[in-house]
Amino acid sequence: AQTVTQSQPEMSVQEAETVTLSCTYDTSESDYYLFWYKQPPSRQMILVIRQEAYKQQNATENRFSVNFQKAAKSFSLKISDSQLGDAAMYFCAYRRGFSGNTPLVFGKGTRLSVIA
Amino acid sequence: NAGVMQNPRHLVRRRGQEARLRCSPMKGHSHVYWYRQLPEEGLKFMVYLQKENIIDESGMPKERFSAEFPKEGPSILRIQQVVRGDSAAYFCASSPGGERETQYFGPGTRLLVL
Numbered sequence: 230a231q232t233v234t235q236s237q238p239e240m241s242v243q244e245a246e247t248v249t250l251s252c253t254y255d256t257s258e259s260d261y262y263l264f265w266y267k268q269p270p271s272r273q274m275i276l277v278i279r280q281e282a283y284k285q286q287n288a289t290e291n292r293f294s295v296n297f298q299k300a301a302k303s304f305s306l307k308i309s310d311s312q313l314g315d316a317a318m319y320f321c322a323y324r325r326g327f328s329g330n331t332p333l334v335f336g337k338g339t340r341l342s343v344i345a
Numbered sequence: 346n347a348g349v350m351q352n353p354r355h356l357v358r359r360r361g362q363e364a365r366l367r368c369s370p371m372k373g374h375s376h377v378y379w380y381r382q383l384p385e386e387g388l389k390f391m392v393y394l395q396k397e398n399i400i401d402e403s404g405m406p407k408e409r410f411s412a413e414f415p416k417e418g419p420s421i422l423r424i425q426q427v428v429r430g431d432s433a434a435y436f437c438a439s440s441p442g443g444e445r446e447t448q449y450f451g452p453g454t455r456l457l458v459l
Binding site: 233264266271272273274275276279320330331332333334335336337338 | 376378380385386387388389390393400401404434436438440442443446447448449450452453455
């Protein structure tokens with residue numbers, strides 16, 4: 230079974246600084262998708278960024294970028310120029326490909342605090 | 346285009362009662378997933394449905410839990426004879442189908458069992 234591990238239960242960053250959240254996963258599949266979701270205090274799950282395993286180029290979305298290391302099964306999220314609104318729980322998630330629609334497998338999350 | 350809708354947002358039940366959670370997917374989406382989030386945990390998959398069909402229920406407890414997605418109307422997650430351990434946030438996600446499609450989440454239903 231696939232597993233997703235987030236080894237940092239909590240992280241903090243100074244406003245305007247950069248922070249990196251770690252995620253590793255375990256799978257024997259070659260085709261899959263990786264995601265970072267943000268869950269603010271409202272508890273709504275918001276998609277931050279998505280990466281297809283077959284793409285070598287790291288995904289970016291404005292201040293958010295990933296470092297996807299397929300051989301190491303690592304998928305870290307970098308948040309640049311951190312803002313107070315970035316404070317939230319961040320979940321890394323994996324989804325198997327090749328077999329149609331499949332459910333997401335989530336890590337336990339990292340709670341990010343942003344210090345003004 | 347409205348997002349995924351869930352209701353109620355908060356639900357309080359006493360032990361032994363039934364809980365019904367509703368999910369209306371985004372317009373054009375025919376695939377629905379239900380996930381459960383226990384306190385301080387990540388989301389765990391429960392069940393995946395398409396219109397009128399359960400595709401994968403491997404994450405759903407065999408007893409007391411059921412799910413449906415009728416031809417017309419929202420998807421329903423039903424929990425019979427609730428126990429305190431059922432207290433959690435229940436999230437619904439939808440996608441239009443297709444392997445490469447992203448799942449979009451609703452705001453969740455917080456179930457509290459007294």
